[in-house]
Amino acid sequence: MRFNKLDLNLLVALDALLSERSISRAAERVHLSQSAMSNALARLREYFDDELLVQVGRKMEPTPRAEGLADAVRDVLVRVEATISTQPAFVPAESTREFRLLVSDYTLTTLMPHVLARVYAQAPNIRIDLRPQVAHPERALERADADLLIIPRDYCSTDHPSETLLDEQFCCVLWEGATLAHATLTREAYLEAGHIVVLPGQGQPALEDWFVKRLGVSRRVEVTTFSFAAAAQLVVGTQRIATVHRRLALLAQRHEPIAIHDVPLHMPAMHQAVQWHRHRSADEGLSWLRGILREAVEAMDRAVGGPGQRVEDSVAPPRKARRAKARSKMD
Template sequence: MRFNNLDLNLLVALDALLSERSISRAAERVHLSQPAMSNALSRLREYFNDELLVQVGRKMEPTPRAEGLADAVRDVLVRVEATISTQPIFLPRESSRVFRLLVSDYTLSTLMPYALALIYEEAPAVRIELRAHVAHPARALERADADMLIIPSEYCSSEHPMEVVLEEEFCCVLWKDSPLARAPLTQETYLDAGHVVVLPGEGHPAMEDWFVPHLGVSRRVEVTTFSFATSAQLVVGTQRIATVHRRLAKRVQEYAPIVIRDVPFPMPVMQQTLQWHAHRTADPGLTWLRGLLKESVTRMDRQN
């Protein structure tokens, strides 16, 4: 099929080339031979009158023209997939569909065990791929690298629909044998203590970015980690404090020698949301999964 003299099959090849930046890997991705993918690149270069990908050392790098095309091409392909590939009905017990979710290790440790059990009850052949958060999560939706994001509301894109699935308080975690654990936790003792702090990664603000502008205070950071799930355990054997999600702290308290205290400052709750691509709102499989994730929150809170 052609549009403005462009063979639309070449858009699939272009998307693979811009994603993989390698002729051989792009060919593998779309099940073409390497000569066929090289031929596709030649035809694309001729159509756009641009090299699109140029060799820089051992890598192929996109030209400015190619970078400008990348998101538009991916959006077209996502629209086509959402329109013609999505089945009109979703039968959980008969489905073997793969769902790809971007989640934090907080979600992995708290919600996902309940969600996976419920998914297995209703759709035992459905497969779940749990992927780590990335710096710009909405791009994972737009490039079809993820079907759904489970992220705090402040990370959501305004371009796509979302709904709040749970609200989460923060609390303080201390080693149960620490002198801090034997006395009330005041603002003064909180600020005097050393802290274990999570730095989630590029593109995700740390909690420190909230403390200074909102409260005018800073904490003495003695340990940093990339993991929410382990931060509550890293206070054991020390007089440090970790400020963590309450559901996570309660889970860790089941097996680690810690105590939980209220944060001696007013802190906003975290709103954990589900977000999906705007073109896939009518996808019956994602509608089923959203409902199931909300039911999983109810089950989680009822059992804890």
């Protein structure tokens, strides 16, 4: 099919070339031979009267003309895919569809076990592809590399719809043997302590680090990690503090010798949201999956503790209870 003398099949090749910046990888992506992809690039160059991709060292880099085309071409292809690939009716129990979700390890640890259990109960043949968060996650929607993003609302794109799934508070985690573990954690003590800080998404600051910097204070960062879930474990055996999501802290407290305190700074809640492409709002499968996410949040909070529960009021894990009982017998 041609439009204004352009073979529209070439748009698929152009999208793959601009995404992969490699003729061989682009050919593999759209199931063409390397020679066929080279021929497609030659025809595209002739039509646009531009090199589009030029060799720079061992890489191929897009020209300014190609960069200007990239988003428009991707938007056209996403519209087409959303229109022709979405079935008129979605029946979970009969579906073999695959859903791709971009999630942080915070979401992976706290929410996804409850999501997967509900998906399996209703649609055992559906596949879930959980992908790690990346910088500029909205681009994954634009490229159709993800069906849903689960990210803090502060990071959501204004170009696509979203809805808030949950509110999350931050708290401080310390090793039980630390000096500050069983004392009042003051603002001064917090700022003077060594800290473990999470830098997810290719070194980008986490939301809690962003909040702290907005308050105009600085912390002595002694350890950085890419993992939200690991931060609570990394304080064990040290005098350091990790500022983490409350639900993660409560889960970690079941298995790790840690104490939990409120953050002695005014730190706002994180509003975790789910976002999808604006052209896929009518997708019945995504609507069903968003409903599953909402149900999973309720199940998670029944298991972990609801958003209104203060960290000091959390029930001690069985391991700690047994240890306390053993100490009382020795006394």
